[in-house]
Amino acid sequence: MNDASPFLELSPDSTPRVTVRFDGRDYRLPEGANLAAALLAAGLRSLRDTPVSGAPRGPFCMMGACYDCLVQIDGITRQACMVEVSDGLIVTRAHADKGA
Amino acid sequence: MQADYAIIGGGVVGLSIAWGLLKKGRSVLVLDGDDGSYRASRGNFGLVWVQSKGLSQPAYARWSQKSAAAWADFAADLAESTGRDLSLVQQGGLDYHIDEEAFDKKVKSYEKLRDELDGNYPFEVLGHNALKGEEPNIGPKVVGAILHHQDGHVNPLRLLKALSDDVRRMGGKVCTGVTVTDVDKPSSFRITCTDGATHEAGKVVLSAGLGGIALGPKLGFQAPMRPQRGQVLVTEKLPKLMNRPSGIIRQVDEGGVQIGDSKEEVGYDDSVTIDTTAHIAARAATVFPDLARAQIVRAWGALRILSPDGLPIYQESPEMSGAYLVTCHSGITLAAAHARYLTDWLEGNDAAPDLEVFSERRFAVS
């Protein structure tokens, strides 16, 4: 439960929590949850900066179509809204070091 | 109103010529196809490339070198008038090899060409370790590469846009969404389009790529071109992975890595196939193993415009004087030569380059 988050979790205690590292910080997120949803509920707003202008972006469509929730997992760029939370997941901001 | 020149085909080849003619003070009308036309100008690989060109015809190597040498000035000129940089980098290009035998053979063919060009063919042969110094991210299976110092690359879409912009700025008239159906020459040239419009011009340049195959004979050309498919993959934007372009992999200025290039004789089929893209992907991952983790964002098939020997065709019509066929498969590399020198040939002035070797008479059946 994160009161500072713009998002409310209806039943935060329904699922056991596991540790996910995002950008070097550990978060306790519901196991098996949608990663983008869990990160929003944990209070994160933006998950990446664009490689074009460096503007921050966060989840937009939640259905795998807009590619705005891109993150990096194991060196591969993935859509956070298409990934499930698992214990020990290490996630970094996509494109943090990209673009000219 | 009659233009000095009508250019049929508003891709990079046609616009380079139009741009050069406008610089010489000529009035120009460019007739360009529609949004769905086969457009090599949109699908190409963006190389300004000298190595491997003209291995059996040194005149083609010289012509490519002449264009490559003119590119910096051409790009600067365009950048100055349009305010947009074309991302031209001419710091050499690589030809990667994973097979010793093919590598040796290629080097020998370059040595032969170097002799024919009186030594003006600056390349170095780099073994794996030397290459690793230049390109630290290459994979273990790469045995070496040929580094040619006259090679480079450019953002070809920005070139297309800059030409399109600057031709208009200089007063060139560009009609898009137009298909030319007929050209005749009652006195001056009369060009008829599908929309019923006719245009008049003193001279005509046919630079319509594959569209020239149907139109060519109407102007007295053989126009013996054919399409050849090349498939290209583009990755997401990545941190800098390589320093120099190669014929099969290059990193564009926006960050994406472009991977080519197949050579497929499949007629006008410009679709993307799994077999071919898997093959070029595997080859790219052999050269740069880090690419395996990169997302491929786009893929396409584009059609090259090839003459029977792969060289350009520059031909004035034997039946309609003042009509010229200009076609090549290296419209980016040759853009500077087309803008700066081919225009002298069209004008027929003393500075005209000798392009006899590129006449389509070379294909005449004996």
Added chain:
Amino acid sequence: MHSSDLIVIGAGPAGMAAAATAASLGLDVLILDEQPRPGGQIYRDVTRAAPARGHILGADFADGLPLVQGLESERISHVFGATVWKIDPDGQVAYSVNGRGAVAQGARVLLATGALERPMPIPGWTLPGVMTAGAAQILLKQSGVLPRRAVLAGSGPLLYLIASQMVRAGTPPLALVETQSRADFLSSLRYLPGALRGWRYLLKGARMLTEIRRAGVPRHSAATGLRIEGDSHATALCFTAGGKTHRIACDTVLLHHGVVPNTQAARSLGIAHHWDTRQQCFTPQVDDWGGTSLQHILIAGDGAGIGGAAVAEIWGRLAALRAACDLGGITLAQRDAQAAPLHRRRASELAARPFLDTAYPPCGDALLPADSTIVCRCEEVTAGDIRRFARMGCKGPNQAKAFGRAGMGPCQGRYCGLTVSALLARENGASLDDTGYYRIRPPLKPITLGELAAMEDMADAAE
């Protein structure tokens, strides 16, 4: 290579209904769906969400449960987490699961890829904290996550549904900012007779509005000049309504002005599309059964034309009947007998559409955005750029794409295509049909180079 009678792409209402019907008629069915569990977007994760949050989501959501149960057939194999990235006209489908490539062959392929939110480019729409209304629904259904301080903006019944769900969940939206006007309502009245045939939809709408009103959610209508404020994330929605300017401070802005068919797969196959003036979108050319110009390819559900979940379900069954008949599983007479009531029900379900489409038209400011507004989110190309390309002779979006990279990013034009085509059409004084759309090519969704490269070994091994 997996071989089946029918490959269904997408496990929403159309895909699930089609699979169940086809299996009942003796076809072997392979369902490929991106999500880990069936339901599509409308019934997202319904088997887990309905018991947990059914009271918030409403009775209609449970309609997805029997559809999911219908998939329990020996004749149906279901690959979850499958991203389809290439479909060939002969029925070959390439897809990716957990980073590994696979290919399947279908005698028939049904595209049941549903809808996308209509892109709503207004100033600030790329800021974190701005989402589609559909995204909020998905968050609620799948994850039980709701925005605490949200403004809903745009037009359409979906806004009422979300607002009422938020009310039931105890976090009502701060405001409902609607862009449709009284004039839109008046012009929709000519479709009222049809709408009365679809009276259930109207009744639902009225009930939701009552809920929203009782919760005291402020409603603004005929809002114009919508823009979102914020530097690193959205902090307020600003607009003009009733002759006054408004600024509503918030953390989340949820945008919606209708949904449009997700045509990426159909486009990649070269199937012709036409502009639907009333629904303001391109739809693929299909017959009553979802048949296309390609013998092996069928399209059903919202991907063939927006009709909603009930229509999609019926459409899926019709497409399955067509496939079964084509493949010799049933006779023409059997097909037509089973289809007759479905055709009638579909017509009745569609009866309220013209009224709804006219009463809740898309937000005009977002169809043709101001010059400084970003239209291509991926490559950050503005409406002004697109207008400039039109003046440089771009008749269609493919030349504009070459000039300015709009549509070249990872979303492959899904959230800019309609806007770019509309801007070019307007600037050139051309129709949308003549202006056309992006040429869509595989991969339909990005795949890693390593995965594609591994398919070479797969091809070698097969030889």
